Amino acid sequence: MQCDFMSNSKFNSLINLNLTQESGQTSQAPWRHNSIGNIDEFSELIYLKVPSIIEELNDETINLNSLPILLKLSQDKSNYNEFAYLYKFPKKIGNNQFSNIMDVENLSKNDIKTIENEIRDELTKIYDLDFDLEKFYKFLLDDEKLAPSVEFCNGLRLFIAKDPFECIISSICSANNSIKRWTQSIDKIKHNWGERIEFDSGAFYGFPRPEQFLDFFETPIEEADYDGHCYEIGCYKKNLKSCGVGYRAPYMKKASQMLIEDINIDDIFSMDYDEAFNLILGLPGVGPKVADCILLYGFGFEEAFPSDVWIKRIVSHLYFDGEEISADKTRDFGIEQFGDYAGYAQLYLFHYARKSGLMETIKK
């Protein structure tokens, strides 16, 4: 396959990719971002579930259950009504496992069509493109408290997980943390231990599998004790804390173990919201706020209303005359008030407060 990126297709939907990517949703860290002139580009490795094609490509010695693809999205900074996407297969190089299996030149036209349909489905899911934003805006504009959010958040959509396990770990990492720090930690975890896949335009990393987390050490000391090395500062190879996750390291390990032994992630998609909430709440490092983030950004439960300190302050300010409201009360209020729009209402309220200067006003 000598050509560079394949296919050049468009989505015609209202979405601000940059705003959506940078909005701090805990589904995943932002994708690789390039700004070229008036164009924003976002690139990421995703794994496609296309069983029939994998079987065809797979050299029986390798157990691969999904097809790695590099996606590159591009959008004109002045037109949020469409974006284009390209995709690319991994580079074939010696000693790379894909040298054996990625015989993509033999793919039939039908196979290509299957792959391209799957990509459209994935992008539709990740950017929630079936959600009717215009209708939502009518709902917002009808409510005088919510109406101002529209102008600050035009084109903002949910950024849904490409991988629910990654979302669960990212969300645990985000607890009592800043956006900057948790995204950096997740990037380090991917870079250190994720599957490295080479493309002509560079290497990308997948997210480590749950089984890999069981092998990670929690701290540099634990790692040094185990193999007897006295490491230089920053030279540790296999402990979570060196990625800046702090005391969350044991939570990430134990949650991974439970997701291997006790919980089938795929079952969660077919649960109702309350059932899924109670299940996810049982994971270590997951309280009510993180559980709602996981359900909203990881599984698309749009009736979730993740209530952090900022949402609490905003709701107190807008709806309770500034009177302090507990996080639990905030959650109850959001669910009751916004129904199926709770997740989007939370996203829009947070960004409205961020962009409009309201945050500074209500910080006290």
Place this chain on the structure above:
DNA sequence: ATGCAGGACAGAT
């Protein structure tokens, strides 16, 4: 340089 922001959780009321 010290102090603070950000949720979960264990232990107390």
Place this chain on the structure above:
DNA sequence: ATCTGTCCTGCA
């Protein structure tokens, strides 16, 4: 059921 102190790190 609701409150308090502690956890780790990056940034004023």
